[in-house]
Amino acid sequence: MVGERVLTDRSGGARPGGANRDGRLTRRWNWLAILGGALVAATGCSDDPTGVSQDELHFQADLEAVSGQLTSLAELEIQGLEAVRRTPPGEAVGRLLLDAGAAAWEADEARAIGHEAAAEGLERAQEAALTRGLLMALGATEAAGVVDRLEAALAHLESRWRGMDRADNAAQEGLREGRRGAERARQALGAGDPATALAEAAQAGDVIRGVDAEVAARRAVSAAEALLERADALAGTDPTPPIARALDRARETCRGAREALEAEEWRRAVAGSAQCAGLSRSVIARLLVGIGPDALAQRAEAMVVRAGDLLERARSAAGGELRPPAARWLQEADELFLAARAHLADGDYRRAIQAAQGSSARSIRVLAVLGSGSG
Incomplete structure (x- = not known):
């Protein structure tokens, strides 16, 4: 599944420090030390008491700034959901959404008779069909805009990184993997497959955000919460018992992800947000049950x-x-x-x-x- 995740979790857990933006940038010096090895302070070029160079702080600020241009998968799915509710989709999208709904309910049936492995396989099929259907609903024009914004953000970060004259390291590899993802997205767009282009662009955005575990975790949690809101709205005020139970589990996992975020436990926050998003997708799949x-x-x-x-x-x-x-x-x-x-x-x-x-x-x-x- 293409999800709200990071390339690797480079934080390890909670760190001291205030919640203001400058404080967050300053207390990330451990992350920068891991990525870059010897700090610029070793060359005598830093004017920050923590040993973090101004270049590193600028790169960190740029990463946070361009993160807003990198659309996550959940955010794209929300846009697709709004599109299919606004305008009835074509036959291909309608059938994918029907397949997603059927797979979700069949997973429940398989689980009811103790076939857990079959249920998990059906849930994977449900997520794949729902995601592809919602991305297809966005169309080529939206996909082109997403890929354009990804490439622009990536080019800016690459330019900033080259100017820092740093050795090859994990952050640079993250940018390289992001570039490869952007190239795959552009190729899919050229091949007339906007849904795959959007999925590749979302994956590349995850990788780039994953250069900093905190940036990735904050975006993942907010996107999962937004997806849960849409599922809640679809369910209405009197959902059926299975839908109500799924929503309760989704709310619980989202609360846990938010608590982990506040505790600066980035890995747990990302894992919780992915689980919340998955549960929200299962609710959406059941309730859409096809549009055409x-x-x-x-x-x-x-x-x-x-x-x-x-x-x-x-x-x-x-x-x-x-x-x-x-x-x-x-x-x-x-x-x-x-x-x-x-x-x-x-x-x-x-x-x-x-x-x-x-x-x-x-x-x-x-x-x-x-x-x-x-x-």
Whole structure:
């Protein structure tokens, strides 16, 4: 997954110092020492009491400044989400979003019957389909702008770094990897694949920000929180129990990432933000369940039929009286199936899909319990 991450975490944890910008720049002298080896102070060229040269401070300030020009993956996904909600997408994007929603719900079903490895594979497929669909919705014009801004920011940092006359080190390698990513993004754009261009540009931005673990962590956490806000808004005020649980987990991980950020534990902040973003994507995938009306109708019909088949299998397997909670699950599966059929008849395809998915999940739980002999 292309995510909110850093190339490597070069901070190791908390550091003392104030929260103001100048304080942050000054107390990063340990990071600069690791990257550059001997500080410029060894040559007698520094006028800072910490031994950090003005060149290094300027480079650090530039890195923070251009970070705003490097769009993260979550930020691009948010833009794509706004685009598909504003204007119905084409068939290709619609089908990707449908696939993402189906994979998300199928992951729940696989997990309900104890197939964790299958669930994880489906979740990866869901993230890939959702991300590509949302990036495709942005189109070539937006992709060209993102790549242009990446190249401009990278050129500025490379120029600043060359002027410092420093030896090859981890920061320089980060810039080189960022340049390679920018080249891949430009090639994808030229090949008529704006979605891949955007993904490569986001990856390159992560690498460049990863030159400084704090810059990377702050951007990752803020982007994950913004993605969670969009998922929350899509869910509305009365989400279904599975959606509510996923949102609760996402909020918890985002809170943990924010707390790690405040404690200057950059590695933990980035890991938490990635988990929060992933949970938010799973919610978004379930709630979009496709935008194109024709594809949506076909998917709704197929899922209602599947829910009916699973319900009949569960009823047949149950035979006599079921013990709780399997009896409750079977009753809920029946109620949701009837609701799905009603929504389908009314042309409310999204609600039909959600009800059918809920019915299928409960029928599968009943079958799993009966298969284990505990029903």
